Amino acid sequence: GNSVTQMEGPVTLSEEAFLTINCTYTATGYPSLFWYVQYPGEGLQLLLKATKADDKGSNKGFEATYRKETTSFHLEKGSVQVSDSAVYFCALSDRRLTGGGNKLTFGTGTQLKVEL
Amino acid sequence: SQTIHQWPATLVQPVGSPLSLECTVEGTSNPNLYWYRQAAGRGLQLLFYSVGIGQISSEVPQNLSASRPQDRQFILSSKKLLLSDSGFYLCAWAGSNQETQYFGPGTRLLVL
Numbered sequence: 001g002n003s004v005t006q007m008e009g010p011v012t013l014s015e016e017a018f019l020t021i022n023c024t025y026t027a028t029g030y031p032s033l034f035w036y037v038q039y040p041g042e043g044l045q046l047l048l049k050a051t052k053a054d055d056k057g058s059n060k061g062f063e064a065t066y067r068k069e070t071t072s073f074h075l076e077k078g079s080v081q082v083s084d085s086a087v088y089f090c091a092l093s094d095r096r097l098t099g100g101g102n103k104l105t106f107g108t109g110t111q112l113k114v115e116l
Numbered sequence: 117s118q119t120i121h122q123w124p125a126t127l128v129q130p131v132g133s134p135l136s137l138e139c140t141v142e143g144t145s146n147p148n149l150y151w152y153r154q155a156a157g158r159g160l161q162l163l164f165y166s167v168g169i170g171q172i173s174s175e176v177p178q179n180l181s182a183s184r185p186q187d188r189q190f191i192l193s194s195k196k197l198l199l200s201d202s203g204f205y206l207c208a209w210a211g212s213n214q215e216t217q218y219f220g221p222g223t224r225l226l227v228l
Binding site: 032034036041042043044045046049051089093097098099100101102103104106107108109 | 148167171175206212214217220221
């Protein structure tokens with residue numbers, strides 16, 4: 001079945017450091033890939049997405065490129081801020097659910113802590 | 117623009133008590149609706165989804181049930197809560213035939 005693997009957290013960085021959060025996936029077919037962010041005590045917000053190989057999703061300085069050959073979708077940001085502290089979830093959408101709708105398969109999340 | 121609401125935000129319930137969590141969506145019609153549970157330190161598990169009024173599909177067998185009495189209302193229920201039902205419950209919506217899901221603020225449930 002489909003699965004998403006994320007690097008273990010927490011990841012602790014100093015402000016303005018470079019961020020990489022690794023995400024690899026296993027799926028049949030050609031899934032769409034997503035990054036969601038969860039700030040403390042809140043729901044998930046869509047950060048970026050890519051729908052086909054070599055697509056690059058970007059938002060708020062974050063980027064991720066859909067790499068079919070390595071089945072990866074690593075999240076990067078050139079200079080993190082304290083306000084980026086949150087839990088980041090990688091997800092894929094592949095399976096059509098019975099009757100319609102798509103199933104999102106999530107990784108376990110990676111907590112990012114950014115310190116001054 | 118579309119918005120999604122969940123309530124209550126936080127709930128503490130004794131074991132064996134009933135449960136009703138509500139989710140409503142504004143600004144769209146005929147959305148696909150989803151209930152997820154997030155256990156502490158873990159990813160999200162899809163519990164139920166609905167593609168229309170009265171249509172409910174369950175992804176995992178459990179102590180919970182769901183209903184969709186109106187187009188933009190999705191309810192998660194239980195007749196008798198278990199300790200293992202504790203967690204963070206998230207509702208999400210997506211446009212018909214759309215992959216991207218948008219999440220509500222969540223309800224934190226603690227069963228004691």
